[in-house]
Amino acid sequence: MNPTDRYQLIMAADRVPPTDPDDCIDHVDAGLSALRPYTDLHTGTWLSADTTDAGTEDVAQAAAQLRSLCHHQPAVFAEDWFDDYLAVNRRLAATATCLADEQAVMWVHGHRLQLLPGIMRRLRPDLGTVMQLHSTFPPAELFVRLPEHRELLSGLLGADVVVLPHRRAATNLLDLAGRVHGLPVRDGQIAVGNRRVRVLAYPMPADTAGIRRLARSAPVRVRAQEIRGALRVAGPVLLSVAGWDLAEAVEQRLAAFDRFLAEHRPAPATVALLHVGCGEPQTPAEHGQRERVDRLIAKINGTYAEIGQPVVHYLRATPDRRELASLYLASDTILATPDHHGTAAHAHEFVAAHGGAPVVVSELTCDGADLPGAVVVNPHDTAAFAAAIARVAGISAPVPMAGSAGTEPAPEAWARRLMAVVRARAAAPSQAARRRQSTSAGTTRPAGYPAVHDNPRKIDAR
Template sequence: MSRGRRYGLVMAVDRLPAADPDDSRDQLGAALAALRPLVAAQSGAWAAAGGESSGDGVLGVHPPVRAGAAALGASLLRSLCHHQPGDFPGGWFDSYLAVNRRVAAAVAASASASATVWTHGHQLQLLPRVLRRMRPDLTVVMHLHTTFPPAESFARLPEHRALLSGLLGADVIALPHQRAVDNLLDLADRVHGLPVREGRITLGHRGVRVVAYPLPADIAGARRLAGLAPVRAGGGRIRAAMRVSGTVLLSVAGWDPADAVEQRLHAFERFLATHRPAPGEVALLHVACGDPRTPAEDAQRQRVDRLIAKINGTHASVGQAVVHYVRAEPDRRDLTALYLACDGILVTPSHHGTVAAAHEFIAARGELGASVVVSELTSGVADLPGALAVNPHDTGAFADAIASAAGRHGPAPRARHADTPPALDSWAEHLMTLVRARGAAVPATPERRTRRLSTGAHTRHTRPGGYEVGGPPLAARRVSGR
């Protein structure tokens, strides 16, 4: 990176994405990696909270001494957004704020006049506000791919005022679905008394536009990878190693309890107890991705380990497991090979999420056909005609859906796409157009006074380290076709 260079677009993210989307370890990483050509075409730069070394198009950000505490805080915030309790350690906010300040300083020093800053990730929720105070000329979009919790859950966090103030420093906040949007608007309106109208939050002379804008599934990428000979060979090897003559169902998840892995396993155990398939007739392949990042996730790993051992101890035979358990971090090629090796997939989070993995599974399988069980609590279930939608907390209904996907009630239903999601590049370009229009600015409504995000009408609430919070900005059913 040349000294003194200025950028019209800066991507501020939790971590730098892989140079090749196929090397990514999750959907988010693949999406951000797919944006690299867009950023390069606009001569943009990247800034990462993880403190990756600077280079061509990468801004140098030196992480603070306790950067690990900030990363833990971000993981706990993600868990909170997934309706999971989080025990935040003392002092986490100081390190969290320090990371945001350092990223903001790097961006402010390198962004050109009136540049656009795309901020992404829970580790940078304070960045829009910090950056606005440094560079009010910048246009900022805050993008979170995970849901936003109900106001009652978020407001329990002592630092909720600071976090909301940080978010509202943006011009546009993009969330994954309308329920998340409604939750954020409710927090601003009912808890903090900010004027809210038609998806906009008014703060003094300006407004913040809040939109539902989920990451699309990479259908084109899944189809492309499924056609590669090495990937198809990898899928064949996986299938041969399991030695299953019938149906293999796939489960891929991290350690977040909201992924409902335990519910999947309990439902599969109920299916085995009810239908008693012979070992080798039906199997579940569960791939646990990454390492636990919070105490709740570590406890989840221990429960999953015990539950899988119990199921195999009860229903497996010598040399033939019924639950094949792998801890791995598959890249996009490995994941597509898993798709090709399996007949169906369970995409059943216990919270309001998305079904991108189901779309990619269907795309990769192509003419092979795909059985899909999804949570009825997720977004976009109607976009998957032929999928089996269940409440993941209803073990009996979930087990019955697994039986249908395994062909125990007749031919297994095949899921398909109702519509083709947009390509990642066009998705990103549309969001950039929305941001640059700066349609967030609206006049303050005369009938309602903006409340300061503070502890009292005349109190300026300050977090340790001088971060000012107060003051203006702040039963199974088949999915039918359309």
């Protein structure tokens, strides 16, 4: 990136994704990496919060706490967390201001950068801005417990479009803006002054094409055979892949598997669960969950395993996409049952790798319409979840096979549609008139916009 160049698209994220999508280590990485060709095609560049040198560790911790808050989990913020958080957002905004061409689009992603859209609206009112959060948004009553909730809302509402992973998240944001802060809300839009912010439920799609390509490759297929051989299980292997976020509902999966074993008593070598715990815990709540998961797995194996043959194979690892595809192929079914995420990405990828497979998904995050044949359960209903495990394991009924409905767009098609919405919003008469108020960056704040940038502890909610 040359500091004298100007770009039509600025991708600002909490990380710069790998150039090779096969090196990605999670779905966010994979989704962002899939957007690299689109970014290059549209004269774009990437900015990352990690490239700043001010309080990045503290900001990463704050982002993890914000993610926990959005997932209805305990969140404990340091008293001065917001100062570092604001500093990183301002520093990234200063860089983006110099790099963005006239009438460019700023695409902001992630919990570390929720103030950035608001700051950019003041510095560069000519830009169109989209704010994308891949995590859910909490109910208003939970969000307002955070003393800085006004500043965060102000930052989000600096965007022309806010993108969230599902309808419930969008409804929560609209409720916060309207009922709590008194902003006019209508038809999925929030009026801020005389402009309108559109709130979309439009989840980033899983990179199923990439997984399908990897699943056909010889190295991945060989690795899958190695994994399967090491498991030494003659019957079905159930796969579970999750981080330490409590929203993954890993404890509920283990409780259901424990009940399935108690009810059906399969021999250890005839069925097994392979659980992959990805990454490292980021918050006290996540550290607590890892300890509980460790104990649950030890309890299950202590009760049902035989010497040399566990019933739960437990791996703490951060697999890249090649290893993940191998794990998919080595397994017969997957339990993809988070209770607060907006998509069932692992389930979609598992089906893509196999060309159709039995999967269990959560009714709290997936209605099954885009995965016909999937077994849909409430992950908190242990009895029903255990029965679903018996179904996909082929013990209590014929195994149901899930397939893709074929309605999910490819990442580039998803990005094109979203960019069209952002550009249309930015070019709308009321928006364009406001942008023409300033011909030089940073001289005019649009009338009626919350005054968070001058005093980060205040908000004007007109």
